[in-house]
Amino acid sequence: MASFPDSVKENEIGKAKFIGELLVPVAPFDQKSGRETWTVAFAPDGSYFAWSQGHRIVRLVPWSKCLKNFGGEGSNGAVPQRLSRQNSEGGTVVPVGEPREHTIDCGDIVWGLAFGSSVPEKQSRCVNIEWHRFKFGQDQLLLATGLNNGRIKIWDVYTGKLLLNLMDHTDIVRDLTFAPDGSLMLVSSSRDKTLRVWDLKDDGNMVKVLRGHQNWVYCSAFSPDSSVLCSVGAGKSFNVSIAHPQSNLYELHYVYLSLHNEAVSISYCSLIALVLPHPPDFSPGAHVFLWDMDKYSLIRKLEGHHNDVVSCEFSPDGALLATASYDTRVIIWDPHMGTVLMELAHLFPPPSPIFAGGANDRWVRSVAFCHDGRHIASITDDRMVRFWTIDEKSPQAIAPLTNGLCCAFSTDGSFLAAGSRDGSVHFWACPKSIASLQHLCRMALRRVMPTQQVQTLPIPPRIRSYLSYQDL
Numbered sequence: 001m002a003s004f005p006d007s008v009k010e011n012e013i014g015k016a017k018f019i020g021e022l023l024v025p026v027a028p029f030d031q032k033s034g035r036e037t038w039t040v041a042f043a044p045d046g047s048y049f050a051w052s053q054g055h056r057i058v059r060l061v062p063w064s065k066c067l068k069n070f071g072g073e074g075s076n077g078a079v080p081q082r083l084s085r086q087n088s089e090g091g092t093v094v095p096v097g098e099p100r101e102h103t104i105d106c107g108d109i110v111w112g113l114a115f116g117s118s119v120p121e122k123q124s125r126c127v128n129i130e131w132h133r134f135k136f137g138q139d140q141l142l143l144a145t146g147l148n149n150g151r152i153k154i155w156d157v158y159t160g161k162l163l164l165n166l167m168d169h170t171d172i173v174r175d176l177t178f179a180p181d182g183s184l185m186l187v188s189s190s191r192d193k194t195l196r197v198w199d200l201k202d203d204g205n206m207v208k209v210l211r212g213h214q215n216w217v218y219c220s221a222f223s224p225d226s227s228v229l230c231s232v233g234a235g236k237s238f239n240v241s242i243a244h245p246q247s248n249l250y251e252l253h254y255v256y257l258s259l260h261n262e263a264v265s266i267s268y269c270s271l272i273a274l275v276l277p278h279p280p281d282f283s284p285g286a287h288v289f290l291w292d293m294d295k296y297s298l299i300r301k302l303e304g305h306h307n308d309v310v311s312c313e314f315s316p317d318g319a320l321l322a323t324a325s326y327d328t329r330v331i332i333w334d335p336h337m338g339t340v341l342m343e344l345a346h347l348f349p350p351p352s353p354i355f356a357g358g359a360n361d362r363w364v365r366s367v368a369f370c371h372d373g374r375h376i377a378s379i380t381d382d383r384m385v386r387f388w389t390i391d392e393k394s395p396q397a398i399a400p401l402t403n404g405l406c407c408a409f410s411t412d413g414s415f416l417a418a419g420s421r422d423g424s425v426h427f428w429a430c431p432k433s434i435a436s437l438q439h440l441c442r443m444a445l446r447r448v449m450p451t452q453q454v455q456t457l458p459i460p461p462r463i464r465s466y467l468s469y470q471d472l
Contacts, residue, residue, distance in 0.1 A: 003362070003382050004394065005348045014397040016387055017429040019415065020070035022061070024053040024423035037419030039113040039406050043141060044180075046411035047099055048157055050143060052110035054423040058145055060157060062099035063410070070427065102160035104145075106153055112146030115157070116178035116186065116200065142200065144186055146173030152188055154200065164204040168196055175219040179226040179293070187229060189217040195231055197296070208296045212289055218310040223318045224447065228299065228335065229291040232309035232323055235357070288312070288323055290335060300338050304331055306356040311366045311406075316373045319446035319469055320390070324367035327356035330378050332390070332472065336451035342472040344388055346380050366406045371413030372435055373443050379404040385418055387431050390472055397431045442467055 004010055024035065035054035042049055042063065049063045118140040141157040150169035155162055171191035179185040184200035185207070195210040195217055215234035222229055287309040288302035307327035314321055314335070321335040328351060332342035347362040366379040375396075376388040383402050386395040403421035409430065410417070416428050445467060446454075454467045465471055 002348045003346060003380075003384065005345075008394045010398070013395055014431060016385065016397040016399040016416075016431060018399065019427045019429055020066070021427065022051070022059070022066070022425040024057075034109065035423040036421045037405060037423050037425060038109075038111045039175075040408050040417045040419045040425055041113040041115055041143075042408060042411050042417070043115045043157070044117045044411060045141070047141070048115070049410075049417065050113050050115070051417070051419055051425050052113060052145075054109075056106050056108055056110065058104045058106055058110055058113065058143070060102040060104065060143065060160065062101060064099070065101065066427075099158070102157075104143075104155060104160055106145050106147055107149075108151070109148035110145050111148065111172055111174050112144075112176040112188070114144045114176035114178050114186070116142045116144060116184050118142075118182055118184050118201070142184070144176045144178070146176045146188060146190075148172050150190065150192070152176065152186075152198070154204065164200070166198055166204050166206070168206055169194070174217065177220050177222055179222050180224060181226040183226070185226070185293075187220050187222070189220045189231060189233075191216040193217060193233075195220055195229075195291075197293075210291060210296065212298055213287075216308075218308065219312050221312045221314055222293070223314045223335070224316060225318060227293055228314075228318075229293050230312045230314065230321055230323075230335065231289045231291065232312045233287050233289075234308045235287050235305075287325075288333075290338075302333055302335075302338055304340055305329070306353045307358075307363075310364075313367060313369045315369050316371055317443040317446040319443075319451070320369075320373075322367045322369055322376055324364040324378060326360075326363040327351075327353075328360055328362040328364065328380075329356075330364055330367050330376070330388075332376075334451055334469065341469055342390065342393070344376070344378065344386075344393065346378070346382065346386070365404060366418075368407050368409050368416070370409045370430055371411070372432075374433075374435055374439065375409075375413070375430055377407050377409065377416050377418075377430075379407050379418055385416070385428065387416075387428075389433075390469070399428050401426060438466070442469075 037051050037053060040051040046063055048060055049066055050058060050060050052058050143155045143157050145153045150171055150173060152166040152173055153162060154164035169188065169190040169192050173188050173190050175189040177187050186198040186200055188196050193213050193215060197207040199205055199207050213233040217231055217233040220229055220231040287305055290299040292299050305325040305327050307325050309323050309325045311324040321333040322330055324330050328347040330344040331340055334341055346364055351360055361381060363381045364378055368377045374389050378386045383400060385399040385401045385404060387397040389396050401418055401420065404418050405420060407416055407418040414430055416430055418426050451468050454464060457464060
């Protein structure tokens with residue numbers, strides 16, 4: 001088994017430029033367990049970086065300070081400056097200086113992080129009440145933390161002050177995501193098999209519970225226009241049929257994937273033997289769900305992964321969806337049609353469904369889309385970070401990382417941050433190339449036009465295929 005196909009030599013793949021790291025203090029937290037960085041996040045305006053450094057602690061660091069310590073600058077040399085902000089109590093504008101660093105004790109292990117910013121004209125989707133406890137202005141920046149005890153805590157990024165304590169989940173809150181439209185709608189993904197929608201402009205009231213997953217929900221992501229939500233979760237079981245030569249006898253087997261503390265154990269047993277005229281289908285369970293966030297209804301399920309799906313993210317134009325799974329693959333989907341456009345493999349030769357569904361030594365832990373819409377990053381258990389382009393099925397660049405757990409691109413797409421089990425965060429410069437005018441035009445069109453509309457355009461089939469990303 002290898003990490004790359006025979007046609008690709010590891011020493012011929014580019015090496016991503018390492019720019020720095022953030023470390024955690026060894027004392028007094030010197031235990032190995034509980035130090036994991038389960039999540040990292042960049043503020044939408046690029047002003048802050050946050051990560052869970054283990055032992056209940058979240059660090060909020062001004063991104064400009066990180067770049068200064070690393071000896072680098074943003075893609076255009078500019079650092080976000082903030083001259084004033086509106087507080088959450090009543091709209092008073094108060095002067096502030098440079099963004100300050102904060103260390104927040106969340107009271108329990110932190111599994112999920114998400115930044116949320118407000119747009120004043122976005123009103124509460126649920127009720128029309130003039131009085132609210134919190135009045136979030138345009139300059140407001142919030143941090144949501146999902147905890148081991150099922151609670152969600154909302155913090156003011158500029159002061160480090162606790163604003164809200166949301167309680168309804170009955171198990172670990174594994175992931176959090178804000179709608180990117182500035183409405184401050186928050187979605188939480190939990191091991192209690194549900195997703196919950198919260199309206200922070202309505203003082204954090206819960207709007208809806210989304211049910212459908214049969215096991216843990218690992219992650220969720222909004223489309224850029226906030227109309228669609230993708231959620232991914234753990235696999236429970238699937239059937240395997242094995243044919244006996246020269247007979248119509250098929251043994252139906254049951255593979256059960258039991259999960260506990262991020263580990264998977266497999267029990268395999270023969271259930272029954274049947275005589276059938278045709279081989280039964282092998283169909284893995286669907287662990288990728290797409291939701292209509294206007295009606296809070298299920299749109300479709302995407303089938304293709306053979307193991308837990310643990311990470312997902314939309315491309316900036318909303319035309320592509322990337323999902324990462326323990327089955328050694330990242331799949332690029334057309335979310336509008338529900339079809340597979342591309343697979344990024346991390347193990348060669350490609351494993352069988354049985355091997356992919358178990359402890360295969362190449363679990364893909366996280367996937368992230370770059371802001372340019374062309375680059376993708378993945379974190380895998382083979383101690384490697386891979387940078388991909390949507391034009392190639394082999395990595396453009398790689399970097400070493402032991403026990404990586406999560407990753408996220410900076411707001412401008414210039415850097416990748418990756419968290420590990422020891423509580424540290426590592427940063428690399430994203431391999432960049434000038435995007436073609438064709439790709440930029442495609443992204444501009446796909447931001448406002450789904451695949452179904454593209455396919456009806458009176459244009460040559462080749463251009464229609466390119467606009468639909470069917471050339472991947």
